[in-house]
Amino acid sequence: MQGIQYPISGACQCGQITYQLLEPPLRVIACHCRECQKLSTSAFSLTALVKVEAIRFQGPLQHWQRLADSGNTNCAEFCPGCGNRIYHFNPEQPDIIKLKPSTLADTRIIQPTLHVWVSEKQDWFEIPAGVEQHPTQPW
Structure with missing residues (x-):
């Protein structure tokens, strides 16, 4: 994406956890499953898939962790002070972090190119035309 300068700083709400995203995410995904609706307290949760070596955390x-409907183990890392989720990961995919990108200082990278679990999507939300979508988890 043009105009975005890396690294991009990120932080939790209280500032106890900070990080630097060193390069663009591999993909930005919107998940509409009920668990992600609970997590985000909104219609969906946003995730930026990031290579482990492309991010540096402090704090x-x-x-x-919980077992996801897909059968994968969904692990979460969050701030012990404010409770802000920072990232998720699947232990079976150790090279990828599922960053919660709303914690970034520059959120222009948050442009989902994939919507998953649209079978549980809120009826009032319209997915933009032409964006890839799947009724459940595609992998």
């Missing part, structure tokens, strides 16, 4: 992260 103590807290860990939580």
